[in-house]
Amino acid sequence: MLSADFGHLERDTRMIDASLAEWIHIDVMDGVFVPNISFGFPVMKAIRAATGKFMDVHLMIIEPERYIERFAKAGAQAVTFHAEAVDDVRATLIKTRSYGVKAGVSIKPATDVSVAADVLEDADLILVMSVEPGFGGQSFIEGTLDKVRELRRLIDARKTGTLISLDGGVTLENAGRLFEAGCDVLVAGSAVFGAADPKTEIAKMLEAE
Ligand SMILES: O=C(CO)[C@@H](O)[C@H](O)COP(=O)(O)O
Numbered sequence: 001m002l003s004a005d006f007g008h009l010e011r012d013t014r015m016i017d018a019s020l021a022e023w024i025h026i027d028v029m030d031g032v033f034v035p036n037i038s039f040g041f042p043v044m045k046a047i048r049a050a051t052g053k054f055m056d057v058h059l060m061i062i063e064p065e066r067y068i069e070r071f072a073k074a075g076a077q078a079v080t081f082h083a084e085a086v087d088d089v090r091a092t093l094i095k096t097r098s099y100g101v102k103a104g105v106s107i108k109p110a111t112d113v114s115v116a117a118d119v120l121e122d123a124d125l126i127l128v129m130s131v132e133p134g135f136g137g138q139s140f141i142e143g144t145l146d147k148v149r150e151l152r153r154l155i156d157a158r159k160t161g162t163l164i165s166l167d168g169g170v171t172l173e174n175a176g177r178l179f180e181a182g183c184d185v186l187v188a189g190s191a192v193f194g195a196a197d198p199k200t201e202i203a204k205m206l207e208a209e
Pocket residue numbers: 002003025027058060131132133134135136137138167168169170187188189190191
């Protein structure tokens with residue numbers, strides 16, 4: 001939703017609600033963990049009120065453990081924090097699950113995949129960043145696909161059922177090979193909202209699976 005028209009947030013949320021997209025992805029930025037500020041609880045609640053879709057909250061904030069419970073109470077169904085923002089990734093995942101939501105951990109492009117691989121048993125979702133977090137509309141970083149392949153192999157071998165989500169620079173052109181590399185979820189912002197027909201664009205991306 002970062003790429004939505006905030007002047008018409010309800011309209012854009014309802015448009016995604018009527019699409020084939022299964023999840024709505026909410027990017028929360030604090031201007032400290034990343035050099036950009038997006039929005040917080042009131043806006044998230046407005047989005048929640050306009051859709052029944054699964055709400056996937058991506059926290060790009062320092063000290064995320066202070067706010068996870070509030071996001072869960074505000075209607076999030078998955079809450080993902082950044083591994084780089086916490087001292088103890090496993091403990092934060094366990095705490096997140098205790099609030100009754102799916103627990104996700106995200107890794108920045110420069111963060112080693114082992115940081116996520118080490119906690120698969122306690123993670124419902126690994127969010128692999130394929131751009132530097134902070135802004136929509138950036139180009140996909142190819143090197144991140146190796147992380148997806150490695151996580152796919154480990155998740156299948158250890159049967160943890162953890163979902164792999166890829167976030168940043170996803171387009172209709174690359175969606176097919178991202179699914180092929182092992183992604184379960186693709187997050188697309190500018191490619192959807194910048195398309196002439198966003199709903200058709202989403203449908204075509206899903207056909208690429
Ligand atoms: O978390 C982020 C950016 O930090 C993403 O969710 C982007 O907002 C995705 O936007 P596109 O790269 O698809 O434009």
